[in-house]
Amino acid sequence: xxxxxxxxxxxxxxxxxxxxxxxxxxxAELLEAQVVAPDPLVSELVGGVGERLSTIDALLSTHxxxxxxxxMPVVDRSVLRLATYELLARPDVSVAIVISQAVELAxxxxxxxxxxxxxxxxxxxxxxxx
Numbered sequence: 127x128x129x130x131x132x133x134x135x136x137x138x139x140x141x142x143x144x145x146x147x148x149x150x151x152x153x154a155e156l157l158e159a160q161v162v163a164p165d166p167l168v169s170e171l172v173g174g175v176g177e178r179l180s181t182i183d184a185l186l187s188t189h190x191x192x193x194x195x196x197x198m199p200v201v202d203r204s205v206l207r208l209a210t211y212e213l214l215a216r217p218d219v220s221v222a223i224v225i226s227q228a229v230e231l232a233x234x235x236x237x238x239x240x241x242x243x244x245x246x247x248x249x250x251x252x253x254x255x256x
Contacts, residue, residue, distance in 0.1 A: 130165040132219075136208060136227050138164065139171035140235060143204040152176050175211045182210045189250035193243070201236045202244060209248050213255050221252045 130138065142164070146156040153176030157169060164172070175182060186206055187195050195203060209228035212219055225248045232241040 130167065132167065133227055133230070135165050135167035135171065137231060137234070138168045139175075140201075140204050140208050140231050142168065142172045143175055143207060144200055144235075146172075146176075147200050147204065153179075171208060171211065174215055175207050178211060178214060179207070181214070182207050185210055185214075185251050185254065186247065189254065190243075190247045199236060199240065202232060202240045205231045205235065205240075205244055206247055209244070210251055210255075213248070213252055217256075221256055225249065225252065 142156055143153060146153045149156070151159075153172045157164065157172055163169070183195055186203075190198070190206075198206070205228050208231075209224050212224045213221065216224075225245060228248055229241045229245050232244040
């Protein structure tokens with residue numbers, strides 16, 4: 127099986143996080159239910175978000191002024207959770223890359239307004255955790 131690029135893995139991870147939330151199951155349960163095992167980076171990202179979800183959501187709640195996490199669109203929340211996990215757990219990936227990729231995912235999967243929102247929230251999170 128061909129390995130995905132890091133940007134492809136992030137896109138797939140965001141899609142799986144979205145799917146888990148829509149189905150009302152944990153990211154770990156969704157990974158277990160996959161017929162074909164996801165790319166190793168996809169599994170790491172999705173599993174990592176699931177393992178640190180309460181920490182990630184607390185950070186997002188603190189830094190998304192005026193936007194309670196439960197009011198965010200599910201797509202935006204999935205992208206933000208993914209990028210926040212990377213900021214916390216993947217110091218080998220630069221802040222600029224994490225934020226840039228998340229903004230691109232928001233543009234691809236959501237709206238232009240979402241990409242600006244994602245950029246602002248992640249900038250604040252990054253200043254706090256890195």
